[in-house]
Amino acid sequence: MNSIKSISIVGLEKNTGKTQALNFFIDYLRRKNICLGVTSIGIDGESTDQVTLTQKPRIRVYKDMIFSTCEKFYREKNFVSEILNVGEDMSALGRTVTARAKEDGMIILSGPSIMSWMKKNIDSMLQLGCEKVLVDGAISRLSSSSPDVTDAMILSTGAALTLDMNELVRQTKYKVDLASLKPVDKLTSMALATLGQGVWTIERESMYAKKLTDSPSLGFCASDIKRSTGIVYINGVVSSKVLKNLCSLDFLRDLQIVVTDFTKVFADHLTYEIFVKKAGELKVLNPANLVAITVNPTSPSGYSFNSETLKNRLRHVISVPVIDVLKDGDIDAPFPGLD
Amino acid sequence: MPLSRDLIESCGFDYILSLLEVQSPLGRKYIKNLSFMVQQDEIAAEIHKTKAFIRFVSQDHSMQEEFSKIIGHIKDISQTCHKLELKETLDDIQLFEIKIFSMLCSRLEEYIPEYMDFLNLKNLKDVFALLDPANLCMPSFYIYDEYSEELTQVRKRKQQIATAFPVDEQELINTAALENSLENAVRKELSQKLSDYASAMIHNLSMLAYADFSTAKAIFILNFKLCCPEVSEQGIYFEQLFNIELDSILSKNQKKFQPVDIALDRPVTVITGANMSGKTVVLKSLALNQLMFQTGFFLCAKTARITPVESVFLITKDSQSMDEGLSSYAFEILKVNECIKHSQNGEKCLILIDELARTTNPQEGKAIVRSVISILSEHNVYAVITTHYDGVLSKDAKHYRVCGIRKDKIGSSKIKRENITDYIDYSLISEDGWACVPKEALTIARLLDVDNELITRAEMFLTEGQKGGCADGK
Numbered sequence: 001m002n003s004i005k006s007i008s009i010v011g012l013e014k015n016t017g018k019t020q021a022l023n024f025f026i027d028y029l030r031r032k033n034i035c036l037g038v039t040s041i042g043i044d045g046e047s048t049d050q051v052t053l054t055q056k057p058r059i060r061v062y063k064d065m066i067f068s069t070c071e072k073f074y075r076e077k078n079f080v081s082e083i084l085n086v087g088e089d090m091s092a093l094g095r096t097v098t099a100r101a102k103e104d105g106m107i108i109l110s111g112p113s114i115m116s117w118m119k120k121n122i123d124s125m126l127q128l129g130c131e132k133v134l135v136d137g138a139i140s141r142l143s144s145s146s147p148d149v150t151d152a153m154i155l156s157t158g159a160a161l162t163l164d165m166n167e168l169v170r171q172t173k174y175k176v177d178l179a180s181l182k183p184v185d186k187l188t189s190m191a192l193a194t195l196g197q198g199v200w201t202i203e204r205e206s207m208y209a210k211k212l213t214d215s216p217s218l219g220f221c222a223s224d225i226k227r228s229t230g231i232v233y234i235n236g237v238v239s240s241k242v243l244k245n246l247c248s249l250d251f252l253r254d255l256q257i258v259v260t261d262f263t264k265v266f267a268d269h270l271t272y273e274i275f276v277k278k279a280g281e282l283k284v285l286n287p288a289n290l291v292a293i294t295v296n297p298t299s300p301s302g303y304s305f306n307s308e309t310l311k312n313r314l315r316h317v318i319s320v321p322v323i324d325v326l327k328d329g330d331i332d333a334p335f336p337g338l339d
Numbered sequence: 340m341p342l343s344r345d346l347i348e349s350c351g352f353d354y355i356l357s358l359l360e361v362q363s364p365l366g367r368k369y370i371k372n373l374s375f376m377v378q379q380d381e382i383a384a385e386i387h388k389t390k391a392f393i394r395f396v397s398q399d400h401s402m403q404e405e406f407s408k409i410i411g412h413i414k415d416i417s418q419t420c421h422k423l424e425l426k427e428t429l430d431d432i433q434l435f436e437i438k439i440f441s442m443l444c445s446r447l448e449e450y451i452p453e454y455m456d457f458l459n460l461k462n463l464k465d466v467f468a469l470l471d472p473a474n475l476c477m478p479s480f481y482i483y484d485e486y487s488e489e490l491t492q493v494r495k496r497k498q499q500i501a502t503a504f505p506v507d508e509q510e511l512i513n514t515a516a517l518e519n520s521l522e523n524a525v526r527k528e529l530s531q532k533l534s535d536y537a538s539a540m541i542h543n544l545s546m547l548a549y550a551d552f553s554t555a556k557a558i559f560i561l562n563f564k565l566c567c568p569e570v571s572e573q574g575i576y577f578e579q580l581f582n583i584e585l586d587s588i589l590s591k592n593q594k595k596f597q598p599v600d601i602a603l604d605r606p607v608t609v610i611t612g613a614n615m616s617g618k619t620v621v622l623k624s625l626a627l628n629q630l631m632f633q634t635g636f637f638l639c640a641k642t643a644r645i646t647p648v649e650s651v652f653l654i655t656k657d658s659q660s661m662d663e664g665l666s667s668y669a670f671e672i673l674k675v676n677e678c679i680k681h682s683q684n685g686e687k688c689l690i691l692i693d694e695l696a697r698t699t700n701p702q703e704g705k706a707i708v709r710s711v712i713s714i715l716s717e718h719n720v721y722a723v724i725t726t727h728y729d730g731v732l733s734k735d736a737k738h739y740r741v742c743g744i745r746k747d748k749i750g751s752s753k754i755k756r757e758n759i760t761d762y763i764d765y766s767l768i769s770e771d772g773w774a775c776v777p778k779e780a781l782t783i784a785r786l787l788d789v790d791n792e793l794i795t796r797a798e799m800f801l802t803e804g805q806k807g808g809c810a811d812g813k
Contacts, residue, residue, distance in 0.1 A: 071432060078515065080494070082481040083435040088364075088414070097432060102481060103498065 006122045007291070008150040010137035012175060015160035017296030017325065019057045022136050024294070024325040025154065029132060030062055037066040037130030039096075039121060040109035041137055041144050058106040059136070066130050068098040068121055070110045079105025084128050089117045096121055098128060109136055119149050145179075146263040147286035153179065157314075158296030159305055165313065173317045174269045176290060178262040183287040184231075192233050192258060192285055199242075204230030216242050222249055231256045237264055238282075240271040246280060253279035261286040293322045342375050342630065349653050350626035354584045355636075359555040362411035365544060366551030376633050377647055383570050385635035390567070391454050392557035399452055403554065406450040409443055410551050416440050417544055423537040428523075428530045435480040437533065437540070438470040442478060444543050458546050461539035469532055486525040493518045556636060565637035569644040575603040575625070575689070575721055579641035582624045597765040598641070601625070603721045605737045607712050610725045610767065612741025613779035617765040618725040619655055622691040625723060626653040629689050648689045648721065652678045655693040668698045675711060682718040690715065690722040697727065705731055712736050739767040744779055744786075759786055 009025070011018035022038070029036050038059065061067050066084070071094025080102040087096035089112060096111055098121070112118045118135070125133050137144035137153075145153035157172040183189065191207065192200075199212040199220045205228065212220040216236040222245050225232060234242065238259050246257060259265060261284050267275075275282075293314060297305040307324045314322045347353050356370050376382050395403050419433045429437070441463035451458055471477075472485035484491040497514040500507055559565075563583055579598035586596040599621060610618050628638045632645045654674045665673070678690045695711060696704035708724065708731040715722045716735035724736075732738050742764035781801075785794055 074432065075430060078519075080481060082479045083431055084479045086414075086432060086436060099481075100479070103494075104501070 004132065004152045004289070004291075005126055006133045006135060006150040007152045007154060008135040008137045008145040009154045009156065010142050010145045011156040012172065013158070013161040015296065015300045016156040016158035017294060018136070018156045019059070020296070020325050021154060021156050021294040022134060023060060025134060026060070026062075026065075029134070030065070035064070035066070035129055035131045037068070037098075037122075037125040037128075037133040038109060039068040039111035039118075039125065039133065039135055041111065041113055041118065041135070057108075059109050060104070060106055061101045062104050063101055065101050066098060066125055066128060067101065067107060067109065068096050068111050068125060069107060070094050071097055073108040073110055074099065077105060077107045079103050079107075081105070085124055087112070087117070087121060087124070089114070089120075098125060111135075115143055115146065115149050118144060122150070142175075142263045145288065147261050147288050152289040152291050154292045154294060155179070155290060156294045156296070159299035159303060160296065163299060163303055165305060165310065168310070169313050169317060171269065172293065172314060174272065176293065176318050176320070177272075178265050179288045179290040181259075181262050181282050181284045181287065184256065184258050184283045184285065188231065188256075188258070189285055192231075195233060195235060197235050200231075200233040200235070201225055201229045202231040202233065203228055209233075220245065222246065225249060225255070227251055227254075229255065231258055233258045234264075235260055237266055240267040243267045243271050243275045243280075247275055247278050255280075256283055257281065258283045258285060260284065262288050290320050292320055293318060295322060295324050296326070297324060342373060342634075346626070346630070346651060346653060349655060350623045350630065351582070351584045352627055352630050355559075355627070355631065358583075359552070359559055361551050361555045362407050363413050363547070363551050364415045365413060365548035366410075366555065368415060369548040369552040373634050375630070376635065377649055379570050379572075379647055382633060382635070382647055386567060386570070386637075388457060389553065389557065389560070389635060389637065391457075392553045393560060395452060395455060396554060396557040397561060402450050402452065406447065407551075407554055409447050409450070410547060410554075413440065413443055413547055415544070417541065420537050420540045420544065423530060423534045423540075426531070426534055428527045429533070430526065431481060434470060434526070434529060438467060438480050439478055440540065440543075441466040441470070444547075447547070458550055460543050460546055463536065463539065463543065466533060466536050466540070469529060482522045482525050486529075487521060490518065490521045490525065493521060553635075560637045563639070566640050566642055568632050568638050569642075571644045571646050573604075573646050574644065575601075575629070575646060576642075576644040577601050577625075577628070577638075577640045578643070580621075580624050580628065580643075581639050582620060582627070583639055585620060594760065599765055599767050601739070601767055603723065603737075605716070606718060606720050607716045607722045607724065607736040608739060609712065609732055609736045610723060610739045610741065611727070611732075612725075613743045613763075614783055615759070616741035616743050616763055618741060619693050621767070622653065622655065622693050622723060622725065626651055626689070626691050646687075646721075649686045650681060651689045651691075652681075653691045654678075654695075655691075666698075668696075671696070671698070672707075678722075679711070679714055682715060682720045685719065688720045688722075690720055692722070692724045694726060695724050701728065704728060709733065738770040740770050742766045742768055744782055759783075762786070 007025070009018055009022050026036065026038060038061065040059075059067075067081075068085075070091060073093070074097040081099040082102055083097060083099045085098040087098070089095065091113060093110060096117075112121050122133050122135065135144055135150055144150065145155075155172075155175060157168065157175075159168070161171060162168050184192070191202070191209075195209060198214045199216050200209050201212060201224070202209050212224050216234050217239060219241065232246070232255055234257070246252060246255075249255070257280060259282055265272075265282070295307070295310055295314065297307045297310050307327050311322050311324060342352075347356075356373075359370065361367055361370065376385065395406075414436060416433075416436045419429065419436055422429060422433070444460055444463045445467065448460055448462075451460070470480060472483050482490070484494060493514060497511065497518060500511045500514060578600050580601060581596050581598040589596050599617075601621065603625075610621065612618050624639065628640070628643065629645070629648065629651050631638055632643075633647055638645075652674070654671060675692065675695065678688065678692075681688050682690070692711075696707040699707075705728045708726055708728055712724065712731065712733065713735050745762050745764050781794055781797055
């Protein structure tokens with residue numbers, strides 16, 4: 001059994017087939033006789049989605065699977081399950097209840113919406129005997145896929161994002177690129193982990209750390225970064241402004257730019273490309289582990305790409321497995337990194 | 340009697356309470372509703388129990404750690420218990436909570452030593468048995484098949500229908516509905532049976548809240564080396580009274596708090612002293628320790644002998660509230676009026692007033708101070724009033740003077756704003772009756788390096804206006 005204990009499934013947009021992907025991976029892992037837990041990022045008190053007015057989907061759980069959801073949805077379910085834990089943290093929909101299904105059934109999942117609570121919830125599920133926990137992440141919010149919270153991630157993309165296939169491939173590739181940012185070496189990582197919020201410069205020779213600003217969004221003066229600086233460490237949100245600021249340095253290629261993890265990068269695609277073009281390289285403290293991309297070639301308006309073309313276009317630029325769970329939902333095919 | 344939030348904050352009791360490391364939501368709730376004991380024997384009994392907890396923490400340390408660990412898992416299920424008392428039917432989540440609670444209670448019993456038998460937890464083994472029909476001893480719950488033979492059969496049938504092909508939808512719904520009503524019947528019956536234990540569970544909840552709080556309190560007492568107070572009929576005596584909050588601030592600057600001795604053996608005590616001489620701190624410490632005494636704490640002193648009072652009033656510069664749209668003088672005088680009303684009703688009070696009537700003109704101010712002293716001295720109270728006014732001291736009151744600036748040390752080294760506190764002796768000296776208030780405002784101003792012209796002119800005005808008054812200190 002490999003070391004991946006928790007996997008988040010995040011979507012780049014609504015209707016990119018995140019739920020089908022979740023169902024697919026539940027099926028996949030269940031067939032491997034893995035004791036599986038499922039939970040979801042909380043939905044802050046709304047059981048219907050306010051944008052499309054569709055109901056939050058029910059997820060099928062099978063006998064002996066462990067799931068956690070809020071008190072409200074736990075009370076609404078219609079199958080027998082055994083309560084194992086009731087969390088302490090109170091959300092709008094009540095506390096989080098973790099239970100083991102005694103028979104198959106359908107349930108709306110809505111776990112904690114705060115990442116530190118989610119982390120606690122995942123740990124408690126693992127303690128209760130789950131071998132792996134699947135986390136249904138929020139749409140267009142990648143925070144649950146932060147390596148701080150889950151060990152691995154699955155990214156759902158599709159026609160719902162844009163009807164321009166070039167753009168779809170470009171945007172998906174950008175997220176994949178971010179999720180594949182390389183980690184810094186162990187020694188540097190240990191040194192940087194002790195530094196708090198803000199933008200820091202670390203001298204190449206002396207390893208002396210100096211804080212430029214308390215928060216990257218406040219801005220900082222690029223001229224404070226000297227030629228003797230080896231590392232610029234950004235502990236906070238990396239916006240386009242931050243990258244542009246760094247691009248103004250003519251010795252950018254000699255610098256290591258380090259961020260905590262890829263979910264903190266909010267810079268737009270073009271700015272990032274310019275940054276890379278100028279030989280800038282982002283590294284992360286905590287690397288993410290992207291195990292698969294799922295695609296939904298159909299948009300909610302009914303337009304559909306050819307599934308094979310889309311997959312091939314993506315496979316051309318992305319090295320992780322790309323699957324259309326509805327078309328080639330072959331649950332017997334192995335997934336590198338998952339089993 | 341509950342304590343007022345204002346009083347808790349103004350004397351620094353909230354800081355003390357924030358240092359307590361309680362383990363459960365129950366303990367936190369207990370701290371919020373801390374009760375103020377007034378009866379002597381009640382306080383003496385609480386001191387006795389506190390000693391037991393100190394023994395538990397210091398001598399049976401490993402046992403206490405287990406005990407606290409288990410308490411940390413206990414949740415506040417008082418809402419659920421009240422539902423049971425009202426004979427309401429509980430749902431699975433509530434039944435689960437009761438099961439876990441009864442399990443933890445039984446486990447806790449093993450870690451309560453004999454000398455703490457006053458905790459007296461009610462046995463909830465029967466509650467656990469009701470919620471564990473299959474005798475699995477697991478910390479989980481659902482409506483087990485074992486609750487009813489009929490339920491077992493219905494569930495089996497439901498499984499058969501669900502797995503058959505093709506599924507008979509109508510039959511499946513019928514069976515599921517039957518299962519649902521059978522489950523509800525079980526929940527109802529269980530809740531009926533459990534309601535007999537509701538009062539026992541509520542009793543245990545309050546005992547555990549008390550135990551959580553008292554364990555944290557005992558650890559706190561040991562950490563800060565607090566003293567066990569002696570409960571007395573009258574008088575309030577402290578030897579080496581100190582202040583934890585101030586001490587922790589001072590220790591950051593490598594300084595130490597200088598403890599003071601004080602005895603309140605007459606209805607009114609007046610404290611005089613230069614500015615910066617710690618008069619306010621003495622008042623706050625007195626209020627704080629009285630609250631600690633009457634909520635069952637040990638005290639911040641070397642020794643303490645205290646009599647319980649019915650209420651505590653602390654009127655300081657910073658306790659004033661703008662909320663009521665009153666001037667600082669109006670606010671103060673109304674507060675003083677309240678104190679006097681209480682003492683005229685024969686209530687035994689501790690009244691602490693910082694620089695009474697300082698915000699009005701000195702002639703009337705003095706008269707007010709004298710009047711307050713003379714009224715309070717006729718009642719069964721312990722009042723401490725600090726003042727800068729001359730001529731308010733009388734035979735009605737005991738007089739303490741803060742030792743003040745150490746003239747012997749001045750000149751020996753450079754005095755700066757940062758180290759001026761090193762040149763002040765904070766101890767209280769008991770004076771006989773009529774002594775004058777010390778005049779050190781200008782000396783302190785000089786030490787603080789205030790503009791020389793200000794000081795020389797002030798001195799000039801002082802000598803001009805001074806005919807027959809007290810010139811310096813005594």
